[in-house]
Amino acid sequence: QLQLQESGSGLLKPSQTLSLTCAVSGGSIMSGSYAWSWIRQPPGKGLEWIGYMFDSGSTYYNPSLKSRVTISVDRSKNQFSLRLSSVTAADTAVYYCVRGGRQLVPLFDSWGQGTLVTVSS
């Protein structure tokens, strides 16, 4: 059974760079047909798609975050990562790594447990 586990910095100061990693077990990131994704959820609020990467290396980002987001993959470690630069308090959220289908409307069928990232001075 596929499992995803987020790890990374939980407390940041404004203007710093958020860096998270998602370790994938029970399946290979390179198996194809999937969009390895990041989705976030501010406390008490709804879900926001951040972006995803295909095994080919192609990336797609939410235009509202595109200038600050980088998603990358480490095939040797079977993990993928998120970097979000110049964070502000508005970036405080639970960040989920998620496997999505390769459809135009990807079905996000496997989720990590989520990790809370707090941005505070």
Added chain:
Amino acid sequence: QSVLTQPPSVSGAPGQRVTISCSGSSSNIGAGYAVHWYQQFPGTAPKVLIAGNDKRPSGVPDRFSGSKSGTSASLVITGLRPGDEADYYCQSYDSSLRASIFGGGTKLTVL
């Protein structure tokens, strides 16, 4: 404010039926893009409830059903149970935004 509009809350008594709407526009649901629904309990990650407008993944009770018409989609829950209390989100794609989008979420309370 979300591009997909959901009621912030709905409620119903055990055994009753409730409908959660997801209202979009011609650049998302109305353009024919699929709608997925997720269920989220407090402190946990969302789980797929309905895929591709109306398909229930294995293990999802048939008390849950989805439909789509025009620029809107709906999630119907029949035979309400206390364990159905959760937040529900719709998801689709918006061609103007070029982004996967979620509704703002609906909190279901079973009275």
